[in-house]
Amino acid sequence: MTLAADVYTLVADIGGTNTRVALADRCALLPQTVKRFRNADFPGLETVLNKFLADHDNVDCAGACVAVAGPVKDGRGTLTNLDWEIDESTLARATQAERVVILNDLQAQGHAIGALSAGSVRKLVAGAEAEDTATKLVIGVGTGFNAAPVYETGIGRFIPPAEAGHANLPVRNEDELHLIRHFETAHGFPAVEDMLSGRGLERVYAWLCREAGSPSEASAAQIMDRVAADDEPIAAQAAAMFVRMLGTVAGNLSLIYLPFGGVYLAGGVARAFAPHFEALHFTDAFRDKGRFAGFMQNFAVHVVEDDYAALTGCASYLEGLSLSETNSAV
Structure with missing residues (x-):
């Protein structure tokens, strides 16, 4: 498969145990590129991304967004249950992308709501009907635990980080x-x-x-x-x-x-x-x-129920940034 330059974005979800990586075309993941890596096999994220990109013809990505299971501050993410530190300069160097973003993993999960494929979300407890703009809450239970509210605002979706x-x-x-x-x-x-x-x-x-x-x-x-x-x-x-x-x-x-x-x-x-x-x-x-x-x-x-929801959330976040810039330029 030949991949065009400056078309696709690279997205990654770094958990305490595994890192999931894929390429995305706007909000849609390219299913054939989705790959899971065991963190214990790598010294850090850069080597994971180098391996992934080498397997995909070292495609030149238009943007890159990674979600980390830990706090993010000033463009640097620290994982709570893994001794990796990720910063935007490392991400840019590894991907050669023009735009790079680091999100908390629950922020990425929040940006995935509404963008997941049919059947990816199962209702467990019934609730009252609500507008699409109503506040939502994402709770992550995996290697660790976290939660984040999802606010719909007049200028887009806002998900504050939390621990x-x-x-x-x-x-x-x-x-x-x-x-x-x-x-x-x-x-x-x-x-x-x-x-x-x-x-x-x-x-x-x-x-x-x-x-x-x-x-x-x-x-x-x-x-x-x-x-x-x-x-x-x-x-x-x-x-x-x-x-x-x-x-x-x-x-x-x-x-x-x-x-x-x-x-x-x-x-x-x-x-x-x-x-x-x-x-x-x-x-x-x-x-x-x-x-x-x-x-x-x-x-x-x-x-x-989608194990790759955070990847979709990263892609959706990058697409939202692009649309915002386009609208601002008009």
Whole structure:
């Protein structure tokens, strides 16, 4: 496949475990170019992009946008769960692109809403009807945790960066209190991400096993397999605690941001739990807000099932910049 110069944009989604890269034509990804790289196999993003571009005839890209799972400030992104630092000069050098942008990964997920293909979003909890311009909320549950509101403004979509995964875990019952004290002892601070992430599920399972007097560990994938098979009570208990906490946190965030346009759960862990949300009473936990329980029925909850949604969001963001410049020049 011969790729024309200065036509396509390069987009990447850098998570704690994998980096996904693709070329895009305006808002549309080129499916044949989508590639996933295991971060442990590379010393940094530049080598990942060099490998990707070498496999695609070192195409000259018109722009490049990467989403990073961590805070972004002054054109530099620092990953929370990976010892890579990414800055705009490195991105420009690796891609030779005229325009480069670094976004927080939840910002990219937010820019993907409305641009994903049909069937990529599944509704989990019904909510009230709302205008397309209503505020939305994206919550990422994967290697880490984060959340960001999506605002529709008169000059385009605005998604402020956030690091919601490092706020305190809430407490609703004695079991959660004991677990949070365990996290505080182990990590010095009981953060939301300590529980609501793939590693968090593993920690909850290990803690429950110790509490039961039979210390054991399992990977998040193994725990979810046992939940699906319904053949281990402790795995089921860990999943129930996880979903209860996710519902509580998502409900808290909804009261803060009022996402009448819907809540969107993204990330591999969110997708893995999606078939079990109903049985594990996610909706009850989400709406369990005392006298505001009825008000919580305004907020629909969806799961984003497209593993490459952040790539689409990066492409959409670059396209929005181009359209804005075109409109300003007219």
